[in-house]
Amino acid sequence: xxxxxxxxxxxxxxxxxxxxxxxxxxxxxxxxxxxxxxxxxxxxxxxxxxxxxxxxxxxxxxxxxxxxxxxxxxxxxxxxxxxxxxxxxxxxxxxxxxxxxxxxxxxxxxxxxxxxxxxxxxxxxxxxxxxxxxxxxxxxxxxxxxxxxxxxxxxxxxxxxxxxxxxxxxxxxxxxxxxxxxxxxxxxxxxxxxxxxxxxxxxxxxxxxxxxxxxx
Amino acid sequence: xxxxxxxxxxxxxxxxxxxxxxxxxxxxxxxxxxxxxxxxxxxxxxxxxxxxxxxxxxxxxxxxxxxxxxxxxxxxxxxxxxxxxxxxxxxxxxxxxxxxxxxxxxxxxxxxxxxxxxxxxxxxxxxxxxxxxxxxxxxxxxxxxxxxxxxxxxxxxxxxxxxxxxxxxxxxxxxxxxxxxxxxxxxxxxxxxxxxxxxxxxxxxxxxxxxxxxxx
Numbered sequence: 513x514x515x516x517x518x519x520x521x522x523x524x525x526x527x528x529x530x531x532x533x534x535x536x537x538x539x540x541x542x543x544x545x546x547x548x549x550x551x552x553x554x555x556x557x558x559x560x561x562x563x564x565x566x567x568x569x570x571x572x573x574x575x576x577x578x579x580x581x582x583x584x585x586x587x588x589x590x591x592x593x594x595x596x597x598x599x600x601x602x603x604x605x606x607x608x609x610x611x612x613x614x615x616x617x618x619x620x621x622x623x624x625x626x627x628x629x630x631x632x633x634x635x636x637x638x639x640x641x642x643x644x645x646x647x648x649x650x651x652x653x654x655x656x657x658x659x660x661x662x663x664x665x666x667x668x669x670x671x672x673x674x675x676x677x678x679x680x681x682x683x684x685x686x687x688x689x690x691x692x693x694x695x696x697x698x699x700x701x702x703x704x705x706x707x708x709x710x711x712x713x714x715x716x717x718x719x720x721x722x723x724x725x726x727x728x
Numbered sequence: 729x730x731x732x733x734x735x736x737x738x739x740x741x742x743x744x745x746x747x748x749x750x751x752x753x754x755x756x757x758x759x760x761x762x763x764x765x766x767x768x769x770x771x772x773x774x775x776x777x778x779x780x781x782x783x784x785x786x787x788x789x790x791x792x793x794x795x796x797x798x799x800x801x802x803x804x805x806x807x808x809x810x811x812x813x814x815x816x817x818x819x820x821x822x823x824x825x826x827x828x829x830x831x832x833x834x835x836x837x838x839x840x841x842x843x844x845x846x847x848x849x850x851x852x853x854x855x856x857x858x859x860x861x862x863x864x865x866x867x868x869x870x871x872x873x874x875x876x877x878x879x880x881x882x883x884x885x886x887x888x889x890x891x892x893x894x895x896x897x898x899x900x901x902x903x904x905x906x907x908x909x910x911x912x913x914x915x916x917x918x919x920x921x922x923x924x925x926x927x928x929x930x931x932x933x934x935x936x937x938x939x940x941x942x943x944x
Contacts, residue, residue: 632894634850635938636911636931655931658911678848681894685938695852695874715852715871722851722901 513620513642514601515553517546517571518581518589519562526607532687532727533709540705543570545684547701548609550574552616556602561593586653598646608639609693609702610679615640619675628665628672631680632658639680691723729836729858730817731769733762733787734797734805735778742823748903748943753925759786760917761900764825766790767917768832772818777809802869814862824855825909825918826895831856838889844881847891848874855896907939 519542526538533541550558550571560571561579568578579596581589590603602619604611622629623642628649631640636656643649649664665672682692690706694713697703709727716722735758742754749757766774766787776787777795784794795812797805806819818835820827838845839858844865847856852872859865865880881888898908906922910929913919925943932938 632912635907656911676893676895678892678894678897681897691851695872696848 513616513623514557514559514597514599516559516561516590516593516597516601516603517549517576517606518586518593518603519546519560519564519567519571519606521562521564522567526685528686529684532725537709541684541702542567542606544701544705545607545609546571546574548697549604549606549611550576551701552611552613553604554613556616557597559593559597561589587651590651590653594646599644601643601646603641603643605639605683607684608633608680608682609684609700610682610696611640612679615675615677615680622673622675625671626673627670629675630658630661630665630672631675631677633681633683637683639683640675687725688723691725729832729839730773730775730813730815732806732809732813732817732819733765733774733776733792733822734802734809734819735762735776735780735783735787735822737778737780738783742901744902745900748941749925756921757900757918758783758822760921761823761825762787762790763917764913765820765822765827766792768827768829769820770829772832773813775809775813777805803867806867806869810862815860817859817862819857819859821855821899823900824849824896824898825900825916826898826912827856828895831891831893831896835891838891841887842889843886844888845891846874846877846881846888847893847896849897849899853899855899856891903941904939907941 522539525542529538558576559579560568560576561581562568563581572578579593581592583589583592619629619642627644629642630638633639636658638653638657638661648670649668652660652664684690690711691713693703693706711727714724716724738755741758745754774792775795776784776792777797778784779797788794795809797808799805799808835845835858843860845858846854849855852874854869854873854877864886865884868876868880900906906927907929909919909922927943930940932940
């Protein structure tokens with residue numbers, strides 16, 4: 513199975529974390545999330561696509577092939593990557609550090625039965641997308657991309673499976689999102705890095721599904 | 729398998745939704761969520777525990793046995809329910825309408841191998857808890873209950889399985905949470921009810937995991 517990881521340039525990186533983490537820290541957060549993701553993807557053929565040479569170098573050192581991104585936006589970046597790899601491919605975002613090897617194992621089994629596999633993110637997005645062929649659908653990573661991708665599957669009569677995973681749904685965009693790493697990220701590079709920054713997490717309400725996050 | 733659904737009284741209900749929904753609407757939201765939950769639990773032996781006679785009557789009409797809650801707080805309510813049912817039991821919150829029959833089917837399989845099964849909520853909570861015997865652990869539903877329950881499993885040498893489900897992680901506490909129902913709740917009572925209130929959902933940022941929710 514081939515994997516494509518599209519990665520935004522560092523200066524655009526996670527701007528909603530910028531009141532909480534410096535640019536340097538956000539870069540290190542990205543690198544540690546990538547370490548966790550590469551660990552889960554071990555043994556797969558990984559392609560990283562980015563405009564940022566430092567990110568590509570980092571991914572190359574982790575064993576990825578690299579593609580210098582030319583266009584604008586996620587859909588265009590992935591379509592560019594499809595000119596290099598266009599079969600048996602899994603698109604993985606760079607900000608889902610709770611992904612595990614067991615997810616990949618399950619996806620390898622499911623892809624024998626389905627042409628496409630999709631895992632939702634919170635907020636209507638798509639956090640994992642497997643396509644047996646790049647040409648099956650048009651990519652539509654914007655807005656409620658989860659619904660748009662389902663639409664594409666139906667319109668193109670693609671057999672698909674919705675992969676129901678909490679861990680895959682957690683992408684890191686806001687300080688509050690970091691809380692899930694503290695709860696569920698034991699043993700991860702990302703959690704260790706956040707701990708090294710003296711970030712602390714407390715429950716906000718009992719059983720309320722929200723965090724209080726602060727730095728000491 | 730037995731199921732216990734603990735339910736807060738209507739006037740305490742979902743107060744973080746009160747700027748968005750009237751008390752009457754929050755009550756109807758609860759009732760529609762319960763309809764979806766009972767549909768997923770079809771065929772199981774269901775016990776509803778609440779202080780609220782109207783809620784108990786509603787659950788009774790859906791086929792549940794009812795227990796009038798005496799104590800204070802969730803842990804005490806469940807311990808009271810354990811005096812009636814204390815084996816082969818699944819604790820299900822009243823606010824996870826995206827639960828499906830397929831989850832229950834999987835849990836039935838998993839419980840042959842594990843004494844306990846736990847599904848996380850966002851924010852460090854516990855959204856589903858299966859126990860082969862009520863006496864296995866002390867319930868600790870407050871704060872980061874997911875971590876506390878794992879601690880209990882380890883301390884009591886209970887064999888356990890973490891059930892990784894996005895749909896089970898979504899509990900409805902805030903207006904924004906309602907967004908997930910619009911994305912993932914097709915065919916549910918809850919989504920139909922929210923639509924009848926003219927609630928609309930839009931993406932906030934592209935692929936950002938957040939919603940814009942408003943009423944027309």
